Amino acid sequence: MNASINYDRCGSINTCKVNLFNNVIQSIRTYQTNQFDLRLRFNNDIEIITQSVLCSFSILSATSDSNAERCSNSKKYDLFETSIEELQNGLEKNHFTSVDLVKTYIARIEEVNFKGPKLRAVLEISPTALQAANESDILRQKGIVRSRLHGIPILLKDNIATRHEDGMNTTAGSYALVGSIPPSDATVVKKLREAGAIILGKTTLSEWANFRSESMTNGWTGRNGQATSAFYPQGDACGSSTGSGIAMSIGLAAGTLGTETDGSIICPSDRNNVVGIKPTVGLTSRNLVIPISHNQDTVGPMCRSVADAAAILSIIAGRDTADNYTFLQSAIVPDYTQHLKKDGLNGARIGVMRSFFLDPEFSEYPEYIAAEFNKTVEEIFKPLGAEIIDSADLDTVKQNVFLLAQNTTNLSDPSYITALNLTKSLGGNLGIDATLKKYNLDALITLSVAYATSPAAIAGYPMITVPLGFLPNTTEVTTTNETFPFELPIWPAPNFPFGISFIGTAYSEAKLIELAYSYEQATLNRKKSKPFNEAIPKTQLSDVVCQT
Numbered sequence: 001m002n003a004s005i006n007y008d009r010c011g012s013i014n015t016c017k018v019n020l021f022n023n024v025i026q027s028i029r030t031y032q033t034n035q036f037d038l039r040l041r042f043n044n045d046i047e048i049i050t051q052s053v054l055c056s057f058s059i060l061s062a063t064s065d066s067n068a069e070r071c072s073n074s075k076k077y078d079l080f081e082t083s084i085e086e087l088q089n090g091l092e093k094n095h096f097t098s099v100d101l102v103k104t105y106i107a108r109i110e111e112v113n114f115k116g117p118k119l120r121a122v123l124e125i126s127p128t129a130l131q132a133a134n135e136s137d138i139l140r141q142k143g144i145v146r147s148r149l150h151g152i153p154i155l156l157k158d159n160i161a162t163r164h165e166d167g168m169n170t171t172a173g174s175y176a177l178v179g180s181i182p183p184s185d186a187t188v189v190k191k192l193r194e195a196g197a198i199i200l201g202k203t204t205l206s207e208w209a210n211f212r213s214e215s216m217t218n219g220w221t222g223r224n225g226q227a228t229s230a231f232y233p234q235g236d237a238c239g240s241s242t243g244s245g246i247a248m249s250i251g252l253a254a255g256t257l258g259t260e261t262d263g264s265i266i267c268p269s270d271r272n273n274v275v276g277i278k279p280t281v282g283l284t285s286r287n288l289v290i291p292i293s294h295n296q297d298t299v300g301p302m303c304r305s306v307a308d309a310a311a312i313l314s315i316i317a318g319r320d321t322a323d324n325y326t327f328l329q330s331a332i333v334p335d336y337t338q339h340l341k342k343d344g345l346n347g348a349r350i351g352v353m354r355s356f357f358l359d360p361e362f363s364e365y366p367e368y369i370a371a372e373f374n375k376t377v378e379e380i381f382k383p384l385g386a387e388i389i390d391s392a393d394l395d396t397v398k399q400n401v402f403l404l405a406q407n408t409t410n411l412s413d414p415s416y417i418t419a420l421n422l423t424k425s426l427g428g429n430l431g432i433d434a435t436l437k438k439y440n441l442d443a444l445i446t447l448s449v450a451y452a453t454s455p456a457a458i459a460g461y462p463m464i465t466v467p468l469g470f471l472p473n474t475t476e477v478t479t480t481n482e483t484f485p486f487e488l489p490i491w492p493a494p495n496f497p498f499g500i501s502f503i504g505t506a507y508s509e510a511k512l513i514e515l516a517y518s519y520e521q522a523t524l525n526r527k528k529s530k531p532f533n534e535a536i537p538k539t540q541l542s543d544v545v546c547q548t
Contacts, residue, residue, distance in 0.1 A: 067548060070094065070095060070096065070545055070548075071542065071545055071546040073090075073093070073095035073096075074090075074095050074096050074100070074540075074541045074542040074544075074545035074546065075540075075541075075542040076090075076095070077090060077095070077096070077540065077541050077542075078251075078540060079104065079105070079108065079251040079537075079540060079541065080250065080251040080536060080537075081251070081304070081527075082251075082254075083304065083305060083307060083308055084148065084149070084152055084254050084255060084303075084307070084308045084311050084312075085148070085307065085308075085311075087101065087152060087254055088148055088150070088151075088152065090541075091140065091150075091151050092140075092145075095545075096541050096544075096545050097133070097137045097151075098133035098134075098136040098137050098140075098151035098152075098153075098198060099130060099133045099134055099137055100541060100544045100545050100548075101133065101151070101152075101153060101254075101541065102129050102130055102132075102133040102153055102198060102200065103130070103544045104539055104540065104541050104543070104544045105153050105200060105252060105253055105254075106125055106129070106200075107537075107539040107543070107544070108250075108251065108252055108537035108539050109121075109122050109125065109201075109247075109252050109537075111537040111538065111539060112230075112250065112252075112534075112535060112536075112537050116534050116535075117228075117230070117233065117532075117534045117535045118228075119227060119228055119229075119230060119246055119250075119535060120204055120219075120224050120225050120226065120227040120228070120243070121203060121204055121227055121242075121243040121246035121247045121252060122155065122201055122202070122203055122204065122243060122247060122252060123158050123173070123201070123202045123203060123204050123221070123223060123224050123243065124158075124168050124169065124201050124202045125200065125201040126162075126166055126167070126168055126199050126200060126201050126202075127166070127167040127168075128165075128166045128167060128199075129153065129198055129199065129200050129201065132198045132199065133151065133153075133198050136150060136151040136196055136198060137151065139196070145196065146194070146195055146196035147195035147196055147197075147315060148195075148311050148337075149192065149195045149196055149197040149255075149311065149312070149315055150195065150196030150197070151196060151197075151198065152196075152197050152198065152254045152255065153197075153198045153199075153200040153253050153254055154192055154197045154198065154199060154200060154253060154254065154255050154256065154257065154312070155200050155201055155202070155203050155243075155244060155247050155252065155253040155255075155256045155257070156189065156199060156201070156202055156203065156256070156257050157202070157203050157205050157241050157243070157244050157256070157257055157258050157259055158170065158171055158172060158173055158202040158203060158204065158205055158221075158243075159172040159173075159205060159209055159259055159289055159290035160186045160188065160189060160202075160257060160259065160288075160289050160290075160299065161182035161184070161185060161186040161189070161288035161289065161290075162182070162185055162186070162189055162199060162202075163182065163184055163185045163189075164181045164182060166199065168201070168202055169202070170182050170202075170290070171223060172205065172207065172208045172209060172290045173204065173205050173206070173207040173208065173221030173222065173223050173224065174207055174208060174212075174221070174222055174223065175222050175223060178223070182288055183288070184288065185288070186285070186287060186288035186289050186299075187285035187287040187288065187320045187322060187323070188257065188284055188285055188289075188299050188316040191315055191316050191318070192312075192315060192316065195315045197315070200253050201253075203241070203242075203243030203244045203246075203247055203256060204219060204221055204224045204227040204242055204243030204246075205219075205221065205239065205240045205241060205242055205243060205244075206218050206219055206220060206221070206239030206240035206242055206264075207220060207221040207222060207223075208290075209239075209240040209259065209261065209264060209290070209292055210239050210240040210264065211292055216239075217488060217489065218236050218237065218238050218239035218240070218242055218268075218489060219236070219237050219238075219239050219242035219243070219246075219489060224243075226487060226488075226489065227242045227243050227246060228246075228489055229246065229249075229271065229272065229489070229496070229531075230246055230249050230250045230272070230531035230532065230535035230536070231249070231271075231272070231273070231470075231495050231496055231497060231529075231531050231532065231535075232490065232493040232494065232495055232496055232532065233532065234487065234489060234490050235271075235489060235490050235491060235493055235496060236271070236489030236490055236491035237268055237271050237272055237489070238263075238267035238268040238270065238271040238272075238491075239264060239267070239268060240259075240264040240268075241256075241258030241259060241260070241264050241265055241268045241269075241276075241302060242268050244256035244257065244258040244268065244302045245258070245268030245269055245271065245272035245274060245276075245302055246268075246272055248272065248274040248302055248303060248304060249272040249273050249274055249531060250531055250535060250536055250537060251304075251537065252537070254308070255301060255302075255303045255308055255309075255311075255312050256301070256302045256303070257299060257300070257301060257302070257312070257316070258276065258299075258300060258301075258302045259289060259297060259298065259299050259300075260278045260296075260297070260298055260300065260453075260457070261292045261293050261296045261297050261457065262296060262453055262454055262457035262458075263453035263454075263457065265277070265278045265298075265300050265302060266278055266448050266452075266453045266463055266465045266499075266501060267448065267449070267453065268302070269302050269448070269465045269499065270448035270449060270465050270497070270498055270499040270501075271491070271496065271497060271498070272497065273467050273470075273497035273499075273526050273529075274302055274303060274304060274467070274526070275301075275302070275303050275304065275305055275306050275308070275309045275464070275465065275466055275467070275516070275520070276300065276301070276302045276309070276464070276465045277300045277301050277302075277309045277310075277313055277462070277463075277464050277509065277513075278298060278300050278453075278456065278457075278462060278463045278464070279298050279299070279300045279313065279317065279462055279509060280298070280329075280460060280461060280462045280506045280507050280508075280509065281295065281296060281297065281298050281325060281460030282298075282323070282325035282326050282327075282328050282329060282460070283298070283317050283326070283329055283462070283507065283509065284298060284299040284300065284313075284316050284317055284318075284326075285299070285316075285318075285320035285322065285323040285326050286298070286299060286323050286325070287320055287322035287323045288322075294325070295460065296457050296458070296460060298460075299316065300313065301313050301316070304526070305520065305526075306340065306464075306466065306513060306516050306517040306520050307337065307340050307517070309464075310336035310337045310339065310340060310513050310517075311336075311337055313336050313509065314333065314334070314335050314336045314337060317329070317333045317334075317336075318333045319331065328506075328507075329507055330507075334509075334510050336509060336510060336513050339510045339511070339513045339514045339517070340513065340514075340517045341514045341517060341518060342517070342518055342521050342522075343384075343385070343518060344513075344514030344515050344516075344517055344518030345381060345384040345385060345386040345515055345518040345519060345522075346384060346385030346386070346518075347385055347386075347387070348385075348386050348387070348442045348443070348514075348515055349386075349387045349389065349439070349440055349441045349442050350381060350386045350387065350388055350389070350441065350442065350443055350444070350445055350515070351388075351389045351390075351391070351392025351435060351436070351439050351441040351443070351444045351445070352377065352388065352389065352390040352391050352392055352444070352445055352446070353391070353392060353393060353394065353435075353444045353445065353446040353452070353455075353503070354390065354391035354392075354393055354446070355391065355393040355394075356451060357446045357447060357450070357451060357452040358370050358373065358374075358446065358447060363447075363449060363450035363451055363452070364450060365447075365449045365450060365492070365498075366471060366475060366492050368471060368472060368475070369447060369449065369468075369469075369471070369498050370447070372468060372469045372498075373446075373447055373468065373500060376468060376469075376500065376523070377390070377445075380519065380522055380523055381445075381519070384518060384519075384522055389439045389441065392435050392438075392439045392441060392444060393435070394431045394432065394434075394435050394455055395430060395431065395434065395435075431455050431458075431459060432444065432455055432456065432459055432461055432503060432504075432505060433459075433505055436504070436505055442504070442511060442515065443502050443503060443504045443508070443511065443512055443515055444502070444503040444504070445500060445501065445502055445503070446500075446501055446503070447468075447498070447499075447500065447501065448465040448468075448498065448499040448500065448501040449498065452501060453501075455503070456503050459506075460506065461503065461504065461505060461506055461508075462503070462504055462506070462507070462508055462509050462512055463501050463502070463503050463512075464501065464502045464509075464512045464513065464516045465499040465500065465501045465502075466499055466500055466501075466502070466516045466519055466520050466525075467497055467498075467499050467520075467523075467525040467526040468498055468499050468500040468523075468525055469497070469498055469525060469528070470495055470496065470497050470498070470528065470529040471492055471493065471494055471495060471496045471498070472494065473494045473495070474494070475492055475493060475494045475496070476492075477490060477492070477493045477494070478490070478491065478492055478493075495529055495532070497526075497529070500519070502515050502516050502519075
């Protein structure tokens with residue numbers, strides 16, 4: 001087969017590749033050909049490519065399902081709600097392919113990213129995503145399924161490196177790094193690929209992960225503009241993993257990765273009605289993730305559900321010779337999906353971290369949020385069999401110690417090292433660990449807002465946020481004279497989600513997942529409201545499958 005591609009018409013080499021792929025797939029289905037030589041010729045003035053490659057594609061008509069059956073079956077899946085397990089089952093039954101899935105997600109992104117509500121959640125779509133999806137389908141046709149993530153599209157925060165040959169940038173949202181060439185994938189990305197996951201693209205973040213300036217706006221980057229919430233027009237979706245949270249809230253991928261130094265997974269998960277797991281520092285590798293603090297940086301999943309987040313965490317966790325912090329964990333990575341226990345709260349001793357963190361005036365959030373937290377402790381945790389210790393507060397932390405640790409410019413300075421060690425102890429040994437031991441607790445709970453993320457961040461300990469509720473329609477919208485002229489994001493406002501967080505000692509993710517899953521399944525709070533209608537993409541799998 002010979003194909004001539006008019007580069008001038010399709011605008012970019014990556015768009016050409018996508019158009020060519022779609023045309024080839026259609027030809028395969030039409031002529032029922034398994035293998036052929038494909039010669040590509042581009043009329044790009046900069047570079048002319050003539051390449052002969054042997055391609056092999058699965059023949060969909062040779063499968064047990066007819067096109068009509070596949071069309072009918074694909075209508076069962078709503079990508080706003082469908083879980084990773086359900087997607088995997090659909091792929092296994094040939095209700096759709098990974099190519100169908102990638103095409104559908106791309107169409108959903110195009111609906112709302114720069115059109116309609118212009119949420120700007122996604123920074124780039126991988127030009128090789130369709131190719132990876134096809135390769136995944138071929139392996140599945142041969143009976144090879146690498147993991148529960150095989151053929152599943154995942155979005156990455158744009159401070160997580162991807163290999164240059166994929167054609168995507170890794171920039172932390174900044175023009176300063178456009179065109180830079182990472183030596184390879186970040187370790188967590190390699191693990192996803194090895195598990196068969198498809199890297200769909202990169203999500204928007206607060207530029208430089210909120211470290212561009214002290215007055216940084218959540219979700220703004222020079223490259224992509226201002227990302228906003230799907231729950232309220234021009235809403236503040238928090239940061240710095242802003243796009244990952246927005247994308248998951250409306251089903252722009254099956255799962256996303258975020259990163260956190262202090263609050264950057266938890267807060268945008270909280271504000272976007274999704275589950276976020278901020279792992280123990282060292283559980284997931286930070287190799288080739290643009291850094292802020294080697295003592296606090298961590299990479300974790302942001303997903304629709306605890307089950308989806310546990311599935312991804314099981315893949316990306318583990319030791320890495322390129323990150324010495326990862327060798328503090330066990331050599332064997334747990335399968336966190338084995339800890340999805342509906343009775344996980346039964347008999348658990350849970351401490352309420354109340355002082356400061358449940359004070360609306362101190363932490364600057366609506367009183368309604370604290371009231372709903374108190375209500376869920378009484379009406380959900382206790383009936384599920386949890387033993388509640390209220391309150392189980394941490395000892396007061398000295399702010400001047402934090403300042404000593406943060407204001408240094410010399411990481412070998414003895415004053416910095418002393419302050420750093422003391423800070424970690426105040427958050428960990430003398431803070432979270434001391435409180436867990438004092439009251440014989442399995443975990444602490446608190447809200448996912450404001451300063452609640454700091455103790456776990458400073459200690460490097462795990463934290464999981466799960467949807468708790470939504471602000472009522474009577475919520476007063478807070479704005480300033482600069483909000484609308486400069487299109488600054490708004491919070492609080494009606495219908496904004498908020499969450500509840502579970503905090504534990506180092507490497508207690510398995511236990512926290514048991515508790516979080518038990519709470520999630522008892523409440524299903526995520527489903528009690530939805531984003532505003534314009535923000536929800538309408539394209540579904542059936543729109544793609546039924547066209548073939």
